[in-house]
Amino acid sequence: MNTTPLTxxxxxxxxxxxxxxxxxxxxxxxxxxAPLLRGRQAAVVTNTTVAPLYxxxxxxxxxxAGFTVLPIVLADGEETKDWRHWQQVIDRLLEAxxxxxxxxxxxxxxxxxxLTGFVAATFLRGVPFVQLPTTLLSQVDASVGGKTGINHPLxxxxxxxxxxxxxxxxxxxxxxxxxxxxxxxxMAEVIKYGIIRDAGFFQLLExxxxxxxxxxxxxxxxxIHRCTAIKAEVVAADERESGARALLNLGHxxxxxxxxxxxxxxxxxxxxxxxxxxxxxxxxxxxxxxxEGDVARIRDLLRRTGLPVTIPAFPTPAYLESMSRDKKVxxxxxxxxxxxxxxRAIQATDAPAGTVALALAANMAGTDRATPS
Amino acid sequence: MNTTPLTxxxxxxxxxxxxxxxxxxxxxxxxxxAPLLRGRQAAVVTNTTVAPLYxxxxxxxxxxAGFTVLPIVLADGEETKDWRHWQQVIDRLLEAxxxxxxxxxxxxxxxxxxLTGFVAATFLRGVPFVQLPTTLLSQVDASVGGKTGINHPLxxxxxxxxxxxxxxxxxxxxxxxxxxxxxxxxMAEVIKYGIIRDAGFFQLLExxxxxxxxxxxxxxxxxIHRCTAIKAEVVAADERESGARALLNLGHxxxxxxxxxxxxxxxxxxxxxxxxxxxxxxxxxxxxxxxEGDVARIRDLLRRTGLPVTIPAFPTPAYLESMSRDKKVxxxxxxxxxxxxxxRAIQATDAPAGTVALALAANMAGTDRATPS
Numbered sequence: 166m167n168t169t170p171l172t173x174x175x176x177x178x179x180x181x182x183x184x185x186x187x188x189x190x191x192x193x194x195x196x197x198x199a200p201l202l203r204g205r206q207a208a209v210v211t212n213t214t215v216a217p218l219y220x221x222x223x224x225x226x227x228x229x230a231g232f233t234v235l236p237i238v239l240a241d242g243e244e245t246k247d248w249r250h251w252q253q254v255i256d257r258l259l260e261a262x263x264x265x266x267x268x269x270x271x272x273x274x275x276x277x278x279x280l281t282g283f284v285a286a287t288f289l290r291g292v293p294f295v296q297l298p299t300t301l302l303s304q305v306d307a308s309v310g311g312k313t314g315i316n317h318p319l320x321x322x323x324x325x326x327x328x329x330x331x332x333x334x335x336x337x338x339x340x341x342x343x344x345x346x347x348x349x350x351x352m353a354e355v356i357k358y359g360i361i362r363d364a365g366f367f368q369l370l371e372x373x374x375x376x377x378x379x380x381x382x383x384x385x386x387x388x389i390h391r392c393t394a395i396k397a398e399v400v401a402a403d404e405r406e407s408g409a410r411a412l413l414n415l416g417h418x419x420x421x422x423x424x425x426x427x428x429x430x431x432x433x434x435x436x437x438x439x440x441x442x443x444x445x446x447x448x449x450x451x452x453x454x455x456x457e458g459d460v461a462r463i464r465d466l467l468r469r470t471g472l473p474v475t476i477p478a479f480p481t482p483a484y485l486e487s488m489s490r491d492k493k494v495x496x497x498x499x500x501x502x503x504x505x506x507x508x509r510a511i512q513a514t515d516a517p518a519g520t521v522a523l524a525l526a527a528n529m530a531g532t533d534r535a536t537p538s
Numbered sequence: 539m540n541t542t543p544l545t546x547x548x549x550x551x552x553x554x555x556x557x558x559x560x561x562x563x564x565x566x567x568x569x570x571x572a573p574l575l576r577g578r579q580a581a582v583v584t585n586t587t588v589a590p591l592y593x594x595x596x597x598x599x600x601x602x603a604g605f606t607v608l609p610i611v612l613a614d615g616e617e618t619k620d621w622r623h624w625q626q627v628i629d630r631l632l633e634a635x636x637x638x639x640x641x642x643x644x645x646x647x648x649x650x651x652x653l654t655g656f657v658a659a660t661f662l663r664g665v666p667f668v669q670l671p672t673t674l675l676s677q678v679d680a681s682v683g684g685k686t687g688i689n690h691p692l693x694x695x696x697x698x699x700x701x702x703x704x705x706x707x708x709x710x711x712x713x714x715x716x717x718x719x720x721x722x723x724x725m726a727e728v729i730k731y732g733i734i735r736d737a738g739f740f741q742l743l744e745x746x747x748x749x750x751x752x753x754x755x756x757x758x759x760x761x762i763h764r765c766t767a768i769k770a771e772v773v774a775a776d777e778r779e780s781g782a783r784a785l786l787n788l789g790h791x792x793x794x795x796x797x798x799x800x801x802x803x804x805x806x807x808x809x810x811x812x813x814x815x816x817x818x819x820x821x822x823x824x825x826x827x828x829x830e831g832d833v834a835r836i837r838d839l840l841r842r843t844g845l846p847v848t849i850p851a852f853p854t855p856a857y858l859e860s861m862s863r864d865k866k867v868x869x870x871x872x873x874x875x876x877x878x879x880x881x882r883a884i885q886a887t888d889a890p891a892g893t894v895a896l897a898l899a900a901n902m903a904g905t906d907r908a909t910p911s
Contacts, residue, residue: 188691205669248621248625252621255690255696255697259692259693259696259863262862285658286699287656287660287697287698287699288696289696289697289698290685290686290687290695290698290699290700293697312663314663317628317632319632320632321663322663323628323632323662324628324660324661325660325662326659326660326663326664326699327663327664378762386675392779447575483710489635490632490635
């Protein structure tokens with residue numbers, strides 16, 4: 166199937182770009198990219214899981230449009246998102262005589278996208294960047310908004326740059342090969358958009374979560390389009406993450422702590438965000454912001470989706486310590502995204518540590534449930 | 539002396555900033571910076587040569603304005619501009635719990651400025667950056683235009699980002715402590731501005747080079763102001779280096795090859811640019827662009843300044859190979875900045891390799907003159 170894709174235009178002045186959503190888009194990468202670029206050299210960065218599935222398809226399309234293609238296949242996993250691999254990719258580009266006009270194409274999930282984007286931002290002070298996200302998470306989240314980066318031993322995404330892609334192409338067909346666990350994890354970010362900004366969308370998800378998980382194509386296309394549109398709206402209004410954009414971090418302050426304490430890779434990002442969202446909602450209710458009914462609806466939808474709704478059992482001070490290292494800290498105060506109602510989130514820095522500790526403890530699993538898988 | 543500084547406003551939309559030029563400015567860093575920033579934490583990155591001279595002065599001024607100061611003192615030299623040191627600085631910032639509002643202040647020459655700027659561009663996806671350039675070269679060149687970066691074993695500045703500072707403060711008093719060789723090297727970039735854009739300025743330099751080298755303060759202030767104004771003009775018109783800005787690279791394609799072939803650190807950047815400018819002028823004349831008189835005037839002024847006017851003796855193919863790795867390559871063609879007349883430079887990618895080789899050979903020193911010092 167190769168119908169006309171849904172198109173979303175992100176208006177960011179000279180850094181504007183399009184997001185295309187549709188079936189079979191990978192086969193059209195070359196022809197769609199060629200008019201946007203001066204050069205005809207492209208490096209496709211991907212991983213050992215995605216390469217056997219889609220690399221040839223992308224390479225063939227690029228070659229047909231006149232591109233010389235340098236494939237760079239990395240190991241799969243969050244460990245790849247470090248400065249050793251960042252250096253390796255840069256070394257490969259230099260050995261292959263890549264230039265300022267060489268396009269860097271990320272073919273894969275969030276790890277590939279973040280790492281490749283950071284290479285694109287920093288190689289020769291910036292080269293054209295293209296995203297071909299192949300996981301639900303990266304399609305609805307990581308591929309929109311210009312965040313690129315790598316992890317540091319002390320925390321996730323502590324090194325990076327804001328750098329916009331020239332084009333994002335979301336091929337729905339790639340979700341067919343996505344493991345169920347990753348599909349489910351991606352739904353955490355989908356649900357997040359409903360909670361922070363769109364009560365009607367949240368309700369639609371409550372009604373159609375089963376069709377979504379069965380990859381019912383029409384619903385899937387609509388839902389991804391709605392998520393990217395919400396995110397695009399927020400990002401366009403607030404490119405540098407000073408205000409509204411922070412709301413996208415619902416569940417992330419707790420989620421990053423889960424990932425960090427468990428060791429990167431044991432929890433999928435979306436799983437950590439789901440459990441973190443439950444804690445954030447619970448904290449909101451304890452602070453008198455939202456009702457118990459809202460917390461229950463959030464917990465129920467996440468559970469029905471197959472997502473974890475409790476955080477792993479680490480000492481509460483370990484959570485607080487880990488969160489205080491997060492980027493979302495200002496003047497030593499941890500910044501929380503809280504829920505006023507489904508469809509409406511706010512930012513707060515004045516949550517008392519005691520209440521945060523209570524919310525953590527109340528949603529902690531026994532040690533037998535320390536990982537979600 | 540602490541008179542009102544000359545001020546140059548760089549209009550770059552939301553990334554606009556001021557350049558201040560004057561005597562004794564380092565003593566006023568804190569009070570001038572405080573109104574621009576939300577945070578009151580600052581990391582001052584400098585090196586072992588500059589720290590004993592100026593670090594206390596800067597720290598005292600910042601502390602008086604309410605800043606907490608983290609000093610980071612690196613080894614002096616081009617070797618510091620690598621990813622190992624970039625990582626080290628980031629590690630220090632994380633250990634000290636620096637946040638998104640922490641200002642990164644570069645106190646030193648181009649190496650400190652480029653490295654610190656690249657850290658500021660990439661730490662937590664970008665933190666406020668302030669430049670206090672203490673060498674003539676960094677005052678007239680590296681502190682204006684948003685170029686940050688580090689070197690790669692295969693070439694200079696191959697990794698980096700465009701990232702604008704919030705404020706640049708040029709304290710003329712710091713040139714008193716600058717070694718003569720570095721002062722002279724900085725003059726190469728000063729002279730460059732005359733060649734590419736301002737024949738009257740070139741003539742002024744011919745007339746007043748001795749006063750300048752004697753640090754005659756009024757002339758010095760005027761000349762630095764004129765250089766930054768020319769660069770600011772070019773950069774404001776062309777922030778991403780697609781067109782006019784490339785002219786600032788006069789002498790740099792050959793210069794980078796000199797530095798790379800000699801091993802970083804043996805030639806000062808300005809010395810390499812001076813010798814490279816002679817080759818570029820000579821090539822321009824061979825291509826029928828400018829007259830022999832122009833080449834002679836350029837060579838004479840550089841020589842009177844005390845700058846090298848011949849390139850070190852390496853095989854011509856080694857030069858061509860090194861230049862083909864430069865960032866200023868497009869579709870495999872080396873991009874040269876050529877001289878039409880003093881005050882007017884152009885960009886060209888069609889110089890025949892044979893003519894380039896002739897220009898290199900004609901301006902090559904005997905092996906006894908392979909380094910300028």
